[in-house]
Amino acid sequence: MTIRVTNLSYHYRNQRERTLDGLSTEFKPGEVTLIAGASGCGKTTLIRCINGLIPRSYTGGELSGAIELFGQDTAALTLATISQIIGTVLQDPEKQIVASDVTSEIAFGLENLGLPRDEIRERIAHTAELLHISNLLTRETFLLSGGEKQKVALAGVLAMRPRAVLLDEPLASLDPASGREALALMRHLADAGIAVVIIEHRIEDVLAIHPEHCVYMSAGRITYDGDAAGLLQSVDWREIKLPASVVMQRVRAAGMAVPHRARSKSPEQVGSKSIIEYRQVGFGYADGPEVLHDINCAIRRGEIIALIGPNGAGKSTLLKHAIGLNRPVRGQVLVDGVDSAALTVAQLARAVGFVFQSPSHMLFAPTVREELAFGPRNIGLDAETIALNTDNALATVALTGTEDQPPLALSFGQQKRISIASILTMNPRIVIMDEPTAGQDYANYTHFMDDIVSHMRTDAESANAKPGFEALAFITHDLDLAITYANRIMLVADGRIVADGAPEEVLLDTARLERCRIHPTSLLEANLAALNKTTPSGMQSHRFMSAAELAFLA
Amino acid sequence: MLVTWKYRPRNTLMQRLDPRARLIFFLCYLLSVFMFWDVRVLSGFLVITLLTVLSAKLSWKDTRQTWLLLGSFTTFYALITFITGRAGNNLYQTEHIIAVLQAPFVVLGWQPTVAISIEQVFLALSQFSRVSSIAAITLLIPYTFDPAMYGVTFRQLGLPDKLAFALDLTMRFVPSLGRDFAMTMDAQKARGYEMERRSGGLLGQVRKLTPLLVPVVIHSIISGEEITDAMDLRAFGTQPRTWLRRLSYARRDYIVIAVSLILLATSVAANLSGLGRFWAP
Numbered sequence: 046m047t048i049r050v051t052n053l054s055y056h057y058r059n060q061r062e063r064t065l066d067g068l069s070t071e072f073k074p075g076e077v078t079l080i081a082g083a084s085g086c087g088k089t090t091l092i093r094c095i096n097g098l099i100p101r102s103y104t105g106g107e108l109s110g111a112i113e114l115f116g117q118d119t120a121a122l123t124l125a126t127i128s129q130i131i132g133t134v135l136q137d138p139e140k141q142i143v144a145s146d147v148t149s150e151i152a153f154g155l156e157n158l159g160l161p162r163d164e165i166r167e168r169i170a171h172t173a174e175l176l177h178i179s180n181l182l183t184r185e186t187f188l189l190s191g192g193e194k195q196k197v198a199l200a201g202v203l204a205m206r207p208r209a210v211l212l213d214e215p216l217a218s219l220d221p222a223s224g225r226e227a228l229a230l231m232r233h234l235a236d237a238g239i240a241v242v243i244i245e246h247r248i249e250d251v252l253a254i255h256p257e258h259c260v261y262m263s264a265g266r267i268t269y270d271g272d273a274a275g276l277l278q279s280v281d282w283r284e285i286k287l288p289a290s291v292v293m294q295r296v297r298a299a300g301m302a303v304p305h306r307a308r309s310k311s312p313e314q315v316g317s318k319s320i321i322e323y324r325q326v327g328f329g330y331a332d333g334p335e336v337l338h339d340i341n342c343a344i345r346r347g348e349i350i351a352l353i354g355p356n357g358a359g360k361s362t363l364l365k366h367a368i369g370l371n372r373p374v375r376g377q378v379l380v381d382g383v384d385s386a387a388l389t390v391a392q393l394a395r396a397v398g399f400v401f402q403s404p405s406h407m408l409f410a411p412t413v414r415e416e417l418a419f420g421p422r423n424i425g426l427d428a429e430t431i432a433l434n435t436d437n438a439l440a441t442v443a444l445t446g447t448e449d450q451p452p453l454a455l456s457f458g459q460q461k462r463i464s465i466a467s468i469l470t471m472n473p474r475i476v477i478m479d480e481p482t483a484g485q486d487y488a489n490y491t492h493f494m495d496d497i498v499s500h501m502r503t504d505a506e507s508a509n510a511k512p513g514f515e516a517l518a519f520i521t522h523d524l525d526l527a528i529t530y531a532n533r534i535m536l537v538a539d540g541r542i543v544a545d546g547a548p549e550e551v552l553l554d555t556a557r558l559e560r561c562r563i564h565p566t567s568l569l570e571a572n573l574a575a576l577n578k579t580t581p582s583g584m585q586s587h588r589f590m591s592a593a594e595l596a597f598l599a
Numbered sequence: 600m601l602v603t604w605k606y607r608p609r610n611t612l613m614q615r616l617d618p619r620a621r622l623i624f625f626l627c628y629l630l631s632v633f634m635f636w637d638v639r640v641l642s643g644f645l646v647i648t649l650l651t652v653l654s655a656k657l658s659w660k661d662t663r664q665t666w667l668l669l670g671s672f673t674t675f676y677a678l679i680t681f682i683t684g685r686a687g688n689n690l691y692q693t694e695h696i697i698a699v700l701q702a703p704f705v706v707l708g709w710q711p712t713v714a715i716s717i718e719q720v721f722l723a724l725s726q727f728s729r730v731s732s733i734a735a736i737t738l739l740i741p742y743t744f745d746p747a748m749y750g751v752t753f754r755q756l757g758l759p760d761k762l763a764f765a766l767d768l769t770m771r772f773v774p775s776l777g778r779d780f781a782m783t784m785d786a787q788k789a790r791g792y793e794m795e796r797r798s799g800g801l802l803g804q805v806r807k808l809t810p811l812l813v814p815v816v817i818h819s820i821i822s823g824e825e826i827t828d829a830m831d832l833r834a835f836g837t838q839p840r841t842w843l844r845r846l847s848y849a850r851r852d853y854i855v856i857a858v859s860l861i862l863l864a865t866s867v868a869a870n871l872s873g874l875g876r877f878w879a880p
Contacts, residue, residue: 102831125837133832140825143833145747145771152843154833159841166843187774201833370785391791399789405821406779407786409813419810423791453817467790 046115048072048095048131048209048240053110055090055099064090066265067110072258074208077235078242079251081276082262083284084458084486088244089136091262092211095119095242097127115208128154132202136213138194142186147178147197150186154205172204176230191356192223199230209240216247217483220356220522222562228254246486248276249288249567261285282593286487286525289567292592301593319343320381320396320475320516321367327375328362335374337362337540344475349498350518351527351548354537355562360520363537364477368397381474395424398473398514402480404457404464413439413455413463414448420471431470438469441500441513443492458489465497475516482526494530525568528552529591536561548589549576571595605742611656612851613743618752620852620859621744625736627859631866632732635875636690638721641728648732655743665738673730681723682713690877691718721879746770751844760840768826776819783814 048071055065064087072078082088093099100108101124112119114130122130135141144150151172155165173179176196181189186197195215202210212231216224224247232254235241245251252273259276261269269279282292326340337359344350344367352360365371366378369390378385380396401407410416417438421431439445442462447455452463461484468476476497482490502513521527527534527548534551536544538561544551552558553573555565572589578598590598608614613621632644694716702711750767754760784794787810794811830836848856869875 096832098828098831102828123837124831125834128832128834135825135829137825139775140822141829143768143771143826143830145767149747149767149843153835156841156843157834157837159838162841162843162845165841186771205833365785368789370788389793390788391793394789394791401782401786401789403782405818406782406814407790407810409810419792420790423793471791 047074047113048115049111049113050091050095051111051113053091053094053112054108055087055094056107057090057103058105062265064265065094068262068265068267069110070260070267070270072209072240072242074240075235075238076240076257077231077251077254078240078258078260079248079256079273079276080242080244080260080262081246081248081280081285083488085456086262087265088262089213092133092213092242092244096131096133096211097122097124125158128207129158129205130208132205132207132210134195134198134202134210134212134215136215136217138191138198138218141198142194142201145185145187147181147184147186147189147200150197151182151200151204153201158205168204168206172200175203176200190223191218192220192226195219195223195227196230203234207239209242210234211242211244213244214246215243216245216250220562221250221524221564222355224250225253225564246285248285252288283491284486284488289571289592289595293571293596296593296596318382319345319379322379322382323363323366323376324379325376326366326373326378328366328371328373335540337366340366340376340542342535342542342545344516344518346474346515347501348516348518348533349501349531350516350533350535351531352518352520352535352537353522353524353527353561353563354543358537358561359540360537361479362540364479364518364520365399367393367475367477368399369393370399391424394420394471394473396474398468398471398476400465400468400476400478400481402483404452404460407464407467408452408460411451412449413444413452416452416463417467417470420467424471426471430472434470434472435466437513438466441469441496442466443496458485458493461485462493469514473514475518476514478517478519480521481519482521482523490526494526498530524552524558524563524566528566528568528572528589536563538562549573552589568592605661606744606746607661607742608745609656609743611654611743613651613655613739614745615851616855617846617848617852618744618748619756619846620848620855622752622756623856624859625740627863628736629733631862632729634866634870635729636725636877637875638725638728638878640875641725641732644732645728648735652735652739655739657739657742662742669731669734669738673727673734676730677723677727680726681719690722691879694718695879718877718879722877725877748844748846751842751846754842755846761836764835764840772822772826775822776815779818780811780815783811783818786814787811 050068050070053065053068054063056063068091080088080091090099093103094108095112097119099106114122114127117130119127142150144153148169151169152165155168160168169182170179173182176199178193178196178200181193181197186194189197195218199210210231215227215231219227228250231241231243243251243256256273259269259271259273260267261276261280269276277287277291278295280287282295287295322343323340326337327335328337329335340363352364354360362371366373367380367385369385369388372386380388380393385393408416410419414435417435418431421434426434435448436445439447442465444459444462444466447459447463452460455463461481465476465478465481481494481497485493498517500513501517502515531548533546534544534548535542536551536557543561544554544557549572552565552569555569558565568591571592572595575595575598576588632641635641635644695718696714696716697720698715700713700715704710747767747770749770750763753766754763792810866875
């Protein structure tokens, strides 16, 4: 008895092409299945077909083929019945949680099924124990951490005793350690006899729990269906992130030359003037405890800084001080040598560009052109400069030609690029990005980061020769992103900068990384293993590189 | 910035009462206050209100801002009533002037003059007592009403499942909405947006708010769709649902409900028989 999908196709009412095109596969109880694929390949639609939202909530599309849930044809089942066979955890637990407190949240589905109160109570206690969240039962859901929210969302689904659980990108909002805990739990559920289906971009993390079955989707079709070893050999390593050793081996086997990108030396050694300087900064919210302690650091021209550390460590809070969205309770933040305390956020925005994580929190204008003009107009740039900056910014994010389109009609990845462009038009000297890659697939964010980094102005170039910003700082949970792009890494934990320096210095201490809830990746291990071959020479002192670059070292 | 409900569990009679009894009391009390303009009756209500507020045992630190806002609002409102005598025309026909205040200056040939009558003074006092009573009792609710109880309270007062759960859902998402708003505000501030620098007429002011409103509204619509999916997937609305929490009346609840109904009946009767209208010595 399995979940069997046979020749499944689906065509959304408003779309030109089929989103799913003749899929057939099978998910077995006791197995973990990994479904991978680029954005828009149809993964989420497949989940909606299996859990019955298509065609029951999404009406008007064309569905063909068959889905059999443990011997029953879904076409004949109601959502209430399917919900007791298939549990679904949506991508953003924040939007899955419908109750104000944890007990009510776990109870929700059981209440809807009309179960007796005693049984509901018994199931809540049992599920909470299974997921080790009994201590959370009386807490408010809004105040939970990302990892806790996800466990609570899962508990609400598991309490309905499904025989299969579908998870849509469960790792997206978690720090690496919380992600690993979540995955261990999935393995445990599968071993207990549940069919676990995980859709995820971060396949290296999922491979750690040894999925029995892997499916790769591309443009609405299944292009690979088999075991993990076969997946690693068959999919394009530029489309999806594979373990470093696999990429190196495949790049070598293919004999492709991947040139080592020239990266500038971390300018601390050059000794250039700082753009932003934190002096003894301490911060706490009104009536709350201090959340940042003794922050001392400077950001200089030419630096690409990655801030890494666990959720809630204070990374965003720290960087928001640079633009005055947070103000130090103790100490000073200097911007271009001037104490920022006397300046408004709008004044600071001329030097500091801050890009928030979610583009939907900032896009509002009817056209891309107006969206991009909003910032520079606010800080008083003239029309001619704005037009010039708009052209440059769109070129930087590779979206020239979209000027007259409504930003909200673009794809998520494009919206993300527009949100950065709308900061670049203000001509900031430093650009700060909070989780720049969140919600984008590997190929998308790799191109995106390549574009941004290549437009940074290095020391040698004067402002007139090339437009662009002089320094970049980004917050990320993705250690490999930091390894590939940063020339300086700040490790932040418990409101302090625990380590700060060149990547090969900060990331050498893997025990310290583990203490900060960061798990060393295969790319880090490969880079550390290659350290003796990447001795610094001249300006190209950046010793960490991508897996493809490492492949051709020596 | 975190937006959370200000409710805290407290061991007070008010919070031990069945929430339904409290709602019934609240409604009856509100309607009763509306029945009167006589400052002698209204000051009685004001005393009851103050006692109720004191019995809630709210800490000054938690509620300071609310009370200061309430105090300045009611005082301002009463002052306006006092100076203009607004709404007085319906309540009294004759006025007895006790003092005439003349401004010691002349503006464009007009010397501001305020004639003060006994009626005006008492109208202002009545207004102050009424507004304070209503506002203070209402403001108690978010502080003393467990947000997790709204749905079940209204369900057991007879609302259908879906409507009652909608209340719970509202309570759940108000803090999220607050956070989205704060994030949008920060994101736009980082683009040089300044709320304070509002200019232009009403239309201009609304236009100035679009960078805040559009993202928040769009975000809510998208979230709304995802929440609907999440609820559908957990069988919401497919059959009559169980409510895990169950309210049951205790003896004190019956007493509170009885007192509330008697209060309302008495007030309505008084009003119909012409008692409790505007009074001035």
